[in-house]
Amino acid sequence: MMANHSHGTVEGPDDGGASGGRADRILLAHGDGGLLTANLVEEVFLPYLGGQQSEKLLDAAVIQPKGCGRLALTTDSFVVKPVFFPGGDIGSLAVHGTVNDLAAVGARPVAITAGFILEEGLDLDTLVAVVRSMGQAAATAGVRVVAGDTKVVERDAADQLFINTTGLGEVLPQADLAFAHIAPGDRVLVTGTVGDHGVAVVSRRRGLAFDTPVRSDSAPLFDLVAPVLEEVPGVKFLRDPTRGGLATTLKEIALSAGVEIVIDEERIPVNDAVRGACDILGLDPLYLANEGKMLLVVAPEAVAPTLQRLRRHPLGATAAEIGVVQAWAGKGELWLRTPLGGTKRLDRLAGEQLPRIC
Amino acid sequence: MMANHSHGTVEGPDDGGASGGRADRILLAHGDGGLLTANLVEEVFLPYLGGQQSEKLLDAAVIQPKGCGRLALTTDSFVVKPVFFPGGDIGSLAVHGTVNDLAAVGARPVAITAGFILEEGLDLDTLVAVVRSMGQAAATAGVRVVAGDTKVVERDAADQLFINTTGLGEVLPQADLAFAHIAPGDRVLVTGTVGDHGVAVVSRRRGLAFDTPVRSDSAPLFDLVAPVLEEVPGVKFLRDPTRGGLATTLKEIALSAGVEIVIDEERIPVNDAVRGACDILGLDPLYLANEGKMLLVVAPEAVAPTLQRLRRHPLGATAAEIGVVQAWAGKGELWLRTPLGGTKRLDRLAGEQLPRIC
Numbered sequence: 001m002m003a004n005h006s007h008g009t010v011e012g013p014d015d016g017g018a019s020g021g022r023a024d025r026i027l028l029a030h031g032d033g034g035l036l037t038a039n040l041v042e043e044v045f046l047p048y049l050g051g052q053q054s055e056k057l058l059d060a061a062v063i064q065p066k067g068c069g070r071l072a073l074t075t076d077s078f079v080v081k082p083v084f085f086p087g088g089d090i091g092s093l094a095v096h097g098t099v100n101d102l103a104a105v106g107a108r109p110v111a112i113t114a115g116f117i118l119e120e121g122l123d124l125d126t127l128v129a130v131v132r133s134m135g136q137a138a139a140t141a142g143v144r145v146v147a148g149d150t151k152v153v154e155r156d157a158a159d160q161l162f163i164n165t166t167g168l169g170e171v172l173p174q175a176d177l178a179f180a181h182i183a184p185g186d187r188v189l190v191t192g193t194v195g196d197h198g199v200a201v202v203s204r205r206r207g208l209a210f211d212t213p214v215r216s217d218s219a220p221l222f223d224l225v226a227p228v229l230e231e232v233p234g235v236k237f238l239r240d241p242t243r244g245g246l247a248t249t250l251k252e253i254a255l256s257a258g259v260e261i262v263i264d265e266e267r268i269p270v271n272d273a274v275r276g277a278c279d280i281l282g283l284d285p286l287y288l289a290n291e292g293k294m295l296l297v298v299a300p301e302a303v304a305p306t307l308q309r310l311r312r313h314p315l316g317a318t319a320a321e322i323g324v325v326q327a328w329a330g331k332g333e334l335w336l337r338t339p340l341g342g343t344k345r346l347d348r349l350a351g352e353q354l355p356r357i358c
Numbered sequence: 359m360m361a362n363h364s365h366g367t368v369e370g371p372d373d374g375g376a377s378g379g380r381a382d383r384i385l386l387a388h389g390d391g392g393l394l395t396a397n398l399v400e401e402v403f404l405p406y407l408g409g410q411q412s413e414k415l416l417d418a419a420v421i422q423p424k425g426c427g428r429l430a431l432t433t434d435s436f437v438v439k440p441v442f443f444p445g446g447d448i449g450s451l452a453v454h455g456t457v458n459d460l461a462a463v464g465a466r467p468v469a470i471t472a473g474f475i476l477e478e479g480l481d482l483d484t485l486v487a488v489v490r491s492m493g494q495a496a497a498t499a500g501v502r503v504v505a506g507d508t509k510v511v512e513r514d515a516a517d518q519l520f521i522n523t524t525g526l527g528e529v530l531p532q533a534d535l536a537f538a539h540i541a542p543g544d545r546v547l548v549t550g551t552v553g554d555h556g557v558a559v560v561s562r563r564r565g566l567a568f569d570t571p572v573r574s575d576s577a578p579l580f581d582l583v584a585p586v587l588e589e590v591p592g593v594k595f596l597r598d599p600t601r602g603g604l605a606t607t608l609k610e611i612a613l614s615a616g617v618e619i620v621i622d623e624e625r626i627p628v629n630d631a632v633r634g635a636c637d638i639l640g641l642d643p644l645y646l647a648n649e650g651k652m653l654l655v656v657a658p659e660a661v662a663p664t665l666q667r668l669r670r671h672p673l674g675a676t677a678a679e680i681g682v683v684q685a686w687a688g689k690g691e692l693w694l695r696t697p698l699g700g701t702k703r704l705d706r707l708a709g710e711q712l713p714r715i716c
Contacts (some may be wrong), residue, residue: 026480031510040508044486048493049472049503061504063469068426073473075524079509079516106591111421114407117475122384128402135406145407146419150398151437151520152389153714158437159515164473166433166524170423203666297566346526356511 015315027300032357033243033289034349038252054336060105062171066124066217070171072107074098076163081356083126085204087215088291090163091134096218096291097358098167099141100240103222104294106175106229109143116150117163122160130161130213141220143167181236188323189296189357191224191316192217193269194246197222198288199277203356208281219292220291224313228306235306244349245287246303247334250293250323251348255332257297262335262343263323287349297325390715391601391647392707396610400600418463420529430465432456439714441484443555443562445573446649448521449492451716454576454649456525458598461580462652464533464548464587467501473522476509480518488519490550491609494593499578501525533587537651539594540615545661546681549582549674550575551627556646557635559715566639570631577706582671586664592657593664599653602707603645605692607653608681609706613690617657620693620701621681645707646693647715654681 029036060074078094088096099109114134118127138145200216203209221240228235241249247270254261268287278285292315297305302314303321310316334346387394418432436452446454457467470642496503522616558574561567579598586593595615599607604626612619628643631702636643644667650673656664692704 024482026476026478026485026510027483028478028510028512031476037508041506044482044489045472045506045508048486048490049496049506051466061469061471063504063526065426065468065526068423068429071423071426071473071526073469073505073524073526075471075505075522076507077509081477084571105637109661111419111431111617113419113431113524114403115433115435115473115524117435117437117520118382118384118389120386124382124384124402127384128406131402132406138407146421147431147433148399148403148407149393149434150389150403151435152384152386153482153517153520154386156514157439157517157714158520161512161519162475162509162511162516164433164435164522164524166431166471166473166522168421168423168429168431168526187527219459225584314486356509356515 006222019141028355029351030351031198031355032081034117034248038348039255043209060101062105067341072102072105072169072171074101075164075166076101076161077354078358079162079199079327079328080358081159082129082204083160085216086200088218089130089133090161091130093139093218093358094165095134095137095141096220097242098165099143099220099222102167102169103225104238104240106177106238107171108222109141109167109169111146112138112165112167113144113147114145115148117158117162118150118152119158119160120152120155127161129163172226172229177237177325179237179257180324182259182297183328184302184325184327186236186297186325187300187321188250188261188325189298189303189319189321190246191271191294191310192318193274194241194293195270195273195278195285197276198283198354198357199274202281202354203277210273210277212271214277217290217292219315221292221294221315224315225294227309231309232302232305234302235296236299238296239295241290241293243289245289246295247346248348249336251346253297254334256327258332260326260329260333260335262326263325264337266339267320267322269318269320277318281354285295289352291358386713387709389713390707390711392606396706403590418459420463427566428487428527430460430463430527432459433522433524434459435520436716437520437714438559439517440562441488441518443574444558446576447488447491448519449488450495451528451576451649452521452523452628453492453495453499454520454578455600455716456523457501457580460527462596462598462637463529464535464596465527465529467499467525467527469504470496470501470523470525471505472503473506475520476508476510477518478510478513485519501623523694528711530587535595537595537615539657540617542617542683542685544594544655544657544683545679546608546621546663546683547656547664547679548604548626549652549679551629551632552599552648552651553628553632553636553643553646555649556641556712556715557632560639560668560712561635568631568678569634572631572691575648575650577673579650579652579673581675582668583652585667589667590660590663592660593654594657595655596654597628599648599651601647603647604653605644605704606706609692609704610693611655615692616686618658618684618687618693619681619696620684620695622695625678625680627676627678641711646713649716
């Protein structure tokens with residue numbers, strides 16, 4: 001009856017209640033956006049939901065109803081803890097996360113829906129503050145919240161509140177983004193510093209105060225990337241490095257595009273405060289979630305005009321070229337060139353680094 | 359800072375941790391689809407999310423991106439307990455609930471998204487069974503799951519699993535449904551028996567076994583209502599009576615359309631087993647959730663052709679005319695004519711009857 005699962009291909013880390021490397025229960029790491037999340041998608045969701053089309057269950061799907069241009073549809077649930085953190089809250093994050101998934105397929109956000117799951121006893125002031133923040137974030141992002149739903153569960157059946165946002169967007173006619181376009185020689189760009197969101201949330205969660213407080217980078221990115229898509233030929237692929245961080249996202253791109261990627265550690269922008277906090281907390285900024293950054297893969301001749309346009313926008317002021325695409329050598333590897341000239345293999349996040357980061 | 363809330367207009371029932379009839383915390387009843395849910399929408403969600411347009415935050419919004427026909431977008435989160443119940447499970451329910459909200463605005467389902475929130479430790483077999491059921495329900499309903507998301511929260515931060523489904527549909531060109539079309543003299547029809555879903559879930563939850571087990575009516579309704587919309591002139595309004603049941607749904611329609619509605623108790627189809635279970639459990643079938651039924655408001659001359667088409671479909675075999683619309687008398691009342699000739703005022707569900715019914 002459960003053939004897929006009984007073949008036991010969902011791998012668990014050794015320490016996670018798994019027997020023989022195999023998980024028969026959901027682990028926190030299944031939600032961290034890394035290797036186990038990918039396994040869950042490939043081995044549970046795709047077989048039953050991807051269905052006959054054997055399509056990839058993407059974060060944002062591009063569909064084309066009769067008579068329409070290309071539309072993008074994307075969904076995300078938000079369970080971030082704590083609900084309020086420096087630079088944002090679960091409400092603004094829910095808007096930004098979803099409009100950024102639309103931006104990653106080149107889509108202008110048109111409408112979002114909001115589904116709330118509330119814990120009995122939730123302070124109404126908390127809900128009001130979150131909903132108001134959500135409304136402000138939607139207005140700033142130029143998107144309307146068109147439909148909603150609220151469920152309430154008993155005390156201790158949820159932790160305060162969870163929000164699902166689903167976004168509908170119109171794909172820019174100029175956007176032509178696909179894994180298949182990525183080719184050796186292409187360059188990897190990032191629109192700014194990495195790790196800020198992860199550090200902001202975990203610092204607040206653990207009650208840590210740093211001399212220079214780190215704020216989440218949570219922000220809507222369509223206006224940042226639209227001029228690039230509209231004006232620069234040779235833009236091949238976009239993705240926002242959220243859960244799992246820059247490293248996991250680039251490793252997934254390498255695997256899906258059938259290429260290798262080499263990034264330069266020195267060229268990856270990281271705020272000093274984030275670097276300091278990571279040292280103290282034992283975290284790696286390359287694996288921390290970002291909520292206001294985009295990775296771009298572009299043809300070599302597109303690097304200069306892309307950086308120029310990105311840097312015109314406040315959210316792209318520290319945009320940088322950080323790596324290069326190389327030919328597939330059999331494994332879709334992601335390599336990190338260190339300042340001392342060494343080269344280190346990077347894999348997807350494996351085992352939870354930080355649960356409930358978004 | 360929280361002006362809206364501090365004006366204190368969100369009403370709570372006397373017994374629900376509220377002070378002076380006012381709730382400053384979320385109560386289970388805020389999620390039951392009745393009066394408190396409506397208050398929450400009107401006093402928290404609409405002010406901040408309905409925004410400048412001061413539009414009603416509907417279950418299904420109709421939007422029209424550039425160049426497209428009318429599209430419908432709807433969202434629902436599912437928290438039903440238990441996860442498996444006679445006649446369905448949280449996976450099939452999540453598909454049916456969302457495609458039925460689309461059907462209620464006359465929209466053929468095109469695509470749905472699925473957002474999962476999983477509790478750490480959830481049995482993987484449970485997840486696989488739910489996802490498989492979801493895939494089967496989607497295939498039956500003729501809709502594709504195009505995007506997904508999974509989050510995992512710590513043990514006891516959620517109860518097993520919650521699912522959000524958001525649906526995109528194409529509105530039938532013939533569909534012309536609006537509160538404003540409803541007029542005195544119009545008739546109220548229901549596509550079949552009421553109360554089945556509520557009784558099925560609560561029986562399983564409480565471990566009750568009846569001689570005749572009650573199964574949920576959970577089913578996709580577009581194919582049932584499409585021929586009516588395509589072929590019968592004079593169909594004014596559709597809504598699926600889920601949370602809050604038939605009574606709450608009709609009361610909302612009366613209020614929103616600015617009319618009064620009178621329904622005949624004897625004409626409302628209720629399965630004998632549901633009636634018996636309601637007697638034992640102290641429940642009113644008119645306030646129990648349905649997940650495979652539609653209410654229709656139609657012009658008098660549309661009654662016969664509508665019933666004829668509904669009854670052709672297995673899900674409409676017991677379709678019935680149950681009431682009539684009357685002129686607004688100041689309060690948007692819903693009246694129940696009892697078998698003995700009396701008349702009883704019905705209000706929206708107030709205070710939780712059954713939490714986590716869907």
